[in-house]
Amino acid sequence: MNNIYAIIFDLDGVICSTDRYHYLAWKALADRLGIPFDEQVNSQLRGVSRMESLEIVLGEHSADYSEEQKEALATEKNEIYKSYLSSMTPRDLPKEVRMTLHMLRQRGYLLAIGSSSKNTQQILRQLGLGDFFDAIADGTMITKSKPDPEVFLLAASMLGVSPENAIVIEDAESGVRAAKAGRFRAIGIRTEGNDPDSDITVKNLKNLIDIL
Numbered sequence: 001m002n003n004i005y006a007i008i009f010d011l012d013g014v015i016c017s018t019d020r021y022h023y024l025a026w027k028a029l030a031d032r033l034g035i036p037f038d039e040q041v042n043s044q045l046r047g048v049s050r051m052e053s054l055e056i057v058l059g060e061h062s063a064d065y066s067e068e069q070k071e072a073l074a075t076e077k078n079e080i081y082k083s084y085l086s087s088m089t090p091r092d093l094p095k096e097v098r099m100t101l102h103m104l105r106q107r108g109y110l111l112a113i114g115s116s117s118k119n120t121q122q123i124l125r126q127l128g129l130g131d132f133f134d135a136i137a138d139g140t141m142i143t144k145s146k147p148d149p150e151v152f153l154l155a156a157s158m159l160g161v162s163p164e165n166a167i168v169i170e171d172a173e174s175g176v177r178a179a180k181a182g183r184f185r186a187i188g189i190r191t192e193g194n195d196p197d198s199d200i201t202v203k204n205l206k207n208l209i210d211i212l
């Protein structure tokens with residue numbers, strides 16, 4: 001692809017399958033609260049920050065909880081989520097993801113992460129990617145989560161490239177919108193129940209090798 005020097009990857013649902021763990025953790029919390037929760041609600045949470053996700057999960061019940069109680073609920077969800085994360089090892093990094101990342105690096109692309117997650121550093125360490133990326137922009141560094149472009153603009157500026165010279169890889173609708181709002185090109189990863197409205201959509205990360 002012309003004039004592309006850098007690739008910015010979303011983390012959850014692109015590099016690893018932690019989107020499944022998010023689903024299980026929100027489901028456990030919603031079940032405890034007696035609030036209906038399914039894959040359809042879950043798909044609205046992709047790319048969205050923890051507190052904004054909680055609001056979507058609570059829906060019409062949001063007004064029943066104080067801000068303090070909401071903080072406690074978000075912490076409860078995060079603790080459940082982290083119990084799933086704790087068993088993750090480099091074996092949980094899919095082979096095709098590892099291979100793709102190394103091939104893209106060999107081709108000379110700058111590689112970064114742009115994720116809304118505050119658990120990004122821990123996940124990357126556990127996958128054995130703690131030192132791999134040229135830049136990491138995550139949920140601990142931003143004030144507005146996707147669909148705002150802040151996290152991708154931060155990643156691009158950490159790499160020293162302009163948005164028109166970088167491409168964003170996303171599984172979430174909110175992430176593709178964030179990329180577009182930042183004037184990046186976007187490639188969507190299509191998974192079950194999810195078809196992001198990106199410039200190009202692929203089924204698997206390894207398809208990037210043929211496109212870029």
Ligand code: BG6
Nearest residue numbers: 012045046047050116117118119
């Ligand atoms: C995004 C996920 O990457 O991170 C969202 O797609 C999640 O589902 C968000 O809510 C925040 O994650 P965390 O780890 O900070 O709770």
Ligand code: MG
Nearest residue numbers: 010012013171
């Ligand atoms: Mg994602």
